[in-house]
Every structure is written in structure tokens, then in C-alpha cells.
Amino acid sequence: MTTTLVTNIATLVTNDPAAGEGPLGLVQDAAVVMDGDTVAWAGPAAHAPAADTAYDAAGRAVVPGFVDSHSHLVFAGDRTAEFNARMSGRAYSAGGIRTTVAATRAATDAELEANLTRYLDEALRQGTTTFETKSGYGLTVEDEARALRIAARHTDEVTYLGAHVVSPDYADDPAAYVALVTGEMLDACAPYARWVDVFCEKGAFDGDQARAVLTAGKAKGLTPRVHANQLSYGPGVRLAVELDAASADHCTHLTPDDVDALASGNTVATLLPGAEFSTRAEWPDARRLLDAGVTVALSTDCNPGSSFTSSMAFCIALAVRDMGMTPDEALWSATAGGAAALRRTDIGRIAPGARADLALLDAPSHVHLAYRPGVPLVSAVWRRGVQVVS
């Protein structure tokens, strides 16, 4: 196994409070040693052990690779016109998903995989070393299963979202669609998925339907995550906590009871500011959640309809500017928070034993991710100890 020393790091974010200052475990004038695909050592450069090869970070910052715990990247088609219309004054509704469903069903496997790969490469160049992605644009047994089969070739974090919207084929009989999602479709999809998800929202699935979907998924060994309280108040967040979902995603419209439930449970609140940006909607209140003691993750929600960004740095900037997060909190939520939302301890931190996923910023500290919005600061990326962006 080859060891690599990354040294002359101005600011290192470890997310290991034992290793440095504050919750981010910040170390100034730092170094990291990678042994194969794993972090072997992190700390002050003056104390770094010897390694086979060395990389000079030249006074720049190193952060854990971003963990994007919510995306929808198995799709085809384009919704530029819908975005353009919306930015000209039309309100967003969940129905736009059906446009992507039609295009996705018509695409070949090769076209879907090429599209997925393109956006994964785009995300990797921006420092995302772990991503979750979902089905949800097929809405037939075969189309949902193939989306997950394709996704599973590229990540372990695959989510079955047959319950994205009621299939247009079942517009007159939503109950029959829920029966399909919890029956034959689940059987076909479960072998490729780790997670089960549902869009619990007016116009999508109500609380009882969402409970049926998540419960059936759990019985098949999948762990729940929920699209909850995005467009309106509703039962999604409390259902997520009750069913011990790993994450309640969006959390834009929360009652005090919803916040209390999140604070008392094991469910991470994953905030997706790209969606509010791209739909000109009200921001989720990250400050309120953090002050209540809720674990908060940030993610892109990258999808062609409501949030077509793969940039975690952009989400960090929005969270700091408009959602009340400090730059430190936003960085934590985009790395360790995303790992928590995926119930992973091997990613989202730079500490001995963790996966060697690092992003080098062309800046002296992680604060620049919010301070310099829209600037492509990620200048090198290591994934599993291999430099994949330089």
C-alpha cells in the first residue's frame, strides 16, 4: 500500500473535534497522510509521519469531500422551458415531474447512464465524493427497477422512490398505484436499493399513503427517508421521525411540533436550498433547527425540475446567506451532516480510519466557499485515496 502525505495545508477541516478547534476540528498548518484508500493520520504538519509520496497544498485549505445525500440523477429530458416560465411568474407544482417521467421512459439504458455519469463527473469536479441518488422518473415496475439498477453501478446509496408522484397511468386510482409501489414494484426494486423514499405532499402522497410506502419498504429491509414538508405543512416530518427515517428532506414548512420531533429523534433534517432558489420559494430556517438541537444536512436535490445544481458549494453559500447558518455550520452539514443523513461514519470527516476523500480548495480556508459564491474553488479531489481531479 502506498502512503501519501498532503502537507502545507493552511486550514484543515477534520470534522473530528478531538483533532482540532471547535466542531470542525480545525487544524492550521496541517497535513494528512493517506494509506491506500484510508486516512492514516491528520494533524499539525510539523508532526506528520513520513510517507512514500508528498503533495504540497501550497497554503490552501483541505476539507472532507462533500457528501451529497439527496439527488435525482437518473432522468432524461430537459425542463429549461418550465424554469424559464416559472422565473416569469408561474408557480411551481409537483406535476412538473411528469414531464421528466415521459422523457425518462422513452430513453434507452445507455442514454440514462450517460446522463447520470455526466452529472456525477460534474459533481466530482466540484468536490462531491459521495452521492445518493433515486429512482422516481419511471413509475412503472420495469422503469423504476432499471433506474435503480443503473444507479447501483455508480453508488451504494441508492433510493427507491416509486412514490415520487402518482403515475399518470393511475391518475384515476391512486390507491392502486400505492398497492403497486408497495407490492410488485417494491419486489423488483428492493434488490438494488438501500433506502425507500416517498414525496409526502399535497398533490403527491398523503400521510397514510406515505406510511404504507415506508412501512412496506422497511419490511423489505430498506431504511426510510422522506421528502417532507417542502411545499406546505403536513405529516411528513413527524412520520419520518416516528418510523426512524434516516432523513427528512426539505423541512421548509415546520410547526413547533415538527421541530420538537426532529430534535428528539434520530432523523436528520436535510435542507435543499437549491430547490428554494430555483422555485423562488421561502427558505428553510436552518437557524431554528440548529438552535433546537436538530442535526442538519445540506444537499443539492440535483434534479432537472426544481433544483438543477450539482454544486454543494453553491448550497453552502445559500445556507449561509439566507438560512442563518454560519460558514462552519454549513461546511459541517455538507460533509459530516450528509454522512449522518446516510447513517455513515466512514465519510464526511478526515480522521484516522475514515475513507480518504479530500477536497483541496483554491483558498486559505473553508469560509471562502460562502465568501466567494459561484467561484469554482475546488482545485483537487482525492476519492478513496486516489487523486481524481487535479
Ligand SMILES: [Zn+2]
Ligand atoms: Zn428530492
